[in-house]
Amino acid sequence: MTHCYIYGAGGHGKVVFHTLASMGKTITAFLDDKLTHEQRCGLPILTPADIQDSATYTIHFAIGNNRIRHALQTAWQQRDISAATAVHPRATCYPSTTIGTGNFLTAGSITDPDAVIGAGCILNHNSVVEHDTLIGDFCHIAQCAVIGGGVRLCTQCLVGAGAVILPYITIGNHVTIAAGATVTHDLPDNSTFPLPM
Numbered sequence: 001m002t003h004c005y006i007y008g009a010g011g012h013g014k015v016v017f018h019t020l021a022s023m024g025k026t027i028t029a030f031l032d033d034k035l036t037h038e039q040r041c042g043l044p045i046l047t048p049a050d051i052q053d054s055a056t057y058t059i060h061f062a063i064g065n066n067r068i069r070h071a072l073q074t075a076w077q078q079r080d081i082s083a084a085t086a087v088h089p090r091a092t093c094y095p096s097t098t099i100g101t102g103n104f105l106t107a108g109s110i111t112d113p114d115a116v117i118g119a120g121c122i123l124n125h126n127s128v129v130e131h132d133t134l135i136g137d138f139c140h141i142a143q144c145a146v147i148g149g150g151v152r153l154c155t156q157c158l159v160g161a162g163a164v165i166l167p168y169i170t171i172g173n174h175v176t177i178a179a180g181a182t183v184t185h186d187l188p189d190n191s192t193f194p195l196p197m
């Protein structure tokens with residue numbers, strides 16, 4: 001039997017748990033470096049050291065912070081542990097989309113034809129990734145954000161809740177877009193939009 005663990009027992013981990021359950025997956029336990037000696041969703045919370053390396057298992061990395069999720073998922077994959085992908089049955093994914101490993105597509109998220117989603121991304125509730133858009137690795141598209149057609153979003157970006165990126169715009173690496181913002185022009189690496197007041 002292949003065990004499936006959810007790494008991260010916080011609020012996001014709970015959403016992941018219910019998504020994997022609705023996919024018919026059986027979860028063995030949560031893993032967390034800090035929240036030990038508690039239960040979450042009726043499951044034990046273990047530390048990563050509790051996993052027996054001889055067992056076969058996959059992990060879904062349920063960490064909202066892009067940088068931390070990237071670091072953890074990359075480190076475990078280097079140990080040949082595969083990152084589980086979670087796609088809610090009520091997520092809409094057209095057949096011509098490409099979805100990388102370890103992604104989380106929540107209920108109500110929509111991924112349009114010929115969109116390409118990298119690895120380790122979060123597409124949160126009711127987010128829309130329109131046609132021909134490229135989402136780089138370890139991005140977080142928050143609730144109700146809309147990424148226009150043909151957008152290029154590089155790695156580890158946070159697109160805040162309800163934000164809109166107009167079509168054919170290029171967003172650099174490690175960019176943060178505020179909740180509710182409307183992006184009308186390209187944004188460079190490591191920027192925050194709009195600039196902090």
Ligand SMILES: CC(C)(COP(=O)(O)OP(=O)(O)OC[C@H]1O[C@@H](n2cnc3c(N)ncnc32)[C@H](O)[C@@H]1OP(=O)(O)O)[C@@H](O)C(=O)NCCC(=O)NCCS
Binds near residue numbers: 159161176
């Ligand atoms: C834009 C953002 C990154 C700024 O974070 P920050 O640098 O910590 O900014 P602060 O919280 O210190 O706020 C600075 C000022 O900007 C305002 N502000 C913050 N976010 C704002 C937003 N999205 N829209 C408008 N104003 C905003 C604050 O009210 C504050 O104004 P003040 O100085 O007049 O009181 C953050 O607020 C944000 O929108 N993050 C996205 C959150 C999200 O959607 N997460 C996903 C959900 S799970």
